Amino acid sequence: MVKVKGLHHVGIITVDLDKAMEFYGKVLGLPTLPRPDLGFPGAWYALGAGQELHLMVLGETITPSRRHIALEVEDLEETMKTLKEEGVRIRGEPIMRHDGSRTLFCYDPDGNLLEITHHPS
Numbered sequence: 001m002v003k004v005k006g007l008h009h010v011g012i013i014t015v016d017l018d019k020a021m022e023f024y025g026k027v028l029g030l031p032t033l034p035r036p037d038l039g040f041p042g043a044w045y046a047l048g049a050g051q052e053l054h055l056m057v058l059g060e061t062i063t064p065s066r067r068h069i070a071l072e073v074e075d076l077e078e079t080m081k082t083l084k085e086e087g088v089r090i091r092g093e094p095i096m097r098h099d100g101s102r103t104l105f106c107y108d109p110d111g112n113l114l115e116i117t118h119h120p121s
Contacts, residue, residue, distance in 0.1 A: 009044075009052035010069050012112060013062050017041050019109040020055050027086045028071070047071070064111030076102050076118035083116075 014020040021043050024030050030045035033052060041057040053069075073079045076094060083090060083106055091105040091113070101119040108114060 007051055009054050010047075011054040011056055012069075012108070012110070013056050013058055013060070014110050015057070015062060016109060017043065017055060017057050023088070023109050024053060024055065027082065027088060062110060064107075064113070066113075068105070068113040068115050070103075070115035070117055072117050072119060074118070076104060076116065079116055079118075080104060 012020070024045055025032060025043070030047065030053060033044040033046050035042060035044040035054075040059070043055045045053040045055075047053055080090070080094070083104075089107045091107065094102045094104045096102055097117075099119070101117055103118075104116045106114050106116060
């Protein structure tokens with residue numbers, strides 16, 4: 001039987017590494033990680049709890065995914081303010097979830113959907 005211990009990383013294909021790095025590194029403030037030479041351009045970021053985000057340029061056109069990744073933030077209001085100041089496309093208004101958390105959806109530079117969530121203490 002396979003015994004999965006957890007999620008290690010999420011990989012996102014991008015066509016413009018510079019724009020993607022600006023978004024994930026500067027706008028979202030994710031810390032960069034060392035990345036070995038894999039034979040194609042990319043960047044790695046830490047998500048916390050040993051989880052990583054891997055950006056990859058594979059030399060192909062991409063269609064934004066219908067799937068999404070969800071990131072948890074410390075302060076949703078501050079996050080929304082930053083996203084708006086940086087011109088990030090936000091989808092609708094934040095919603096309240098059944099567990100008391102609030103969720104906001106936005107798009108990265110390649111049009112991939114991100115869920116940004118804050119769980120109250």
